[in-house]
Amino acid sequence: MENQVTNNANALRLFFTEDVFLVEDENVKIPSVVDVKPISDPIIKSENLVQETVIQHEIDVTLAAKPVESVKNYIPEAEITHIVAEPKASKMFRFLGGNKKSVLILVNDQLNDVSTEQGRELLRKIVKAVDLSTPDFAVVNYAHYHGTDFIELHQFFKPAIMLSFGVEISDLKLNLTWQNEVIIHETTRIIFAPNLHHLDSDLTAKKLLWSNLQKIK
Template sequence: MVSQLTTNGEGLRLFFTDDIYLVNEPDSTLKEESQIYLKEEVPSLAQPSVVSEPVVSLIKEQPDFKFLGNNNRNILILVNDEQNDVSDEKGRELLRKIVKSINLSASDFALLNYARYKGASYEQLKVRFSSVIVFAFGVSAEQLGLKKHPENMVVTEGGVKLIFSSALQKLDEDTNGKKVLWGSLKQLGL
């Protein structure tokens, strides 16, 4: 199911056609530093020093993520490979085995190469993909703006189950890491 929630500035402009401004009122007895007014409701637009920039420009732009799969079950798989679209042949084969072992098809998940979107935050990914499960291969929790989490273990952030693991090429050579990951995958009950 695709989420109808968006933070895309262009999309929001289709629905919100009135200008919105943040107005600072230093003499106000309210605890908040600023209030939001529609253009027609602003007490005095004659004082341009009081009116600040439109709110729409304060919304952080959402990257246009290019991914594989249909994301029907809201499962996000992150890989991190600078040279390949997904991984090298060994890494792709390992990913195929992992996906097959938990009974997922390409229509169930979105596969995104994080190397193309360095700096994208967990919140941006969560908003775009409406994920209930995230597998991160070669992408650390810190890169996503989260606190550090152990590798190959199921953790929960904001109701989303996440598993952080090493890059597919490295994981392919780590027998113990694959065993721990397999145990965590079984806990998900997919």
């Protein structure tokens, strides 16, 4: 038996003599291609390309015109440490009295706190003669502070009057000369006299001291 299948066009026309109509089947949905996006971005218009080229050129010119800051501007300079001498600490002193009237009395006795009994009695008469009481003055035994100069004493006591018994000008490192007269050094009036114990038996020195004490009353 011969094969009934044929692809011959003339033979097919003998079998399909009626008109063929295409009918839309609503049950079949064909996906829309409206929302399909292009694979690549749209081509940039030539006018936009020209404008962007001009802007980029202006940016390049501006950057080229701006001077480049030196690298050292970004490196903080090392701080220069100034060495400042520390202020000399004020020396501390033990003293008798209150120093309310800024009267400093220096004595010089290596064996006693102030002086011998005769020397202490003489000192009581001296302070009484210039109307001073214990709260008004400060008594310092210089024998405990050898090497201390006037500056250190002044820094601590701020004396307006200084009576020095047995402590020499050279001990206080003062460039002064004692001529049996009251010395005014800066803001301090100074009187020098022998050690209290020796002064008690020296009538001439007592009279000189008395004369000077009248000038500071």
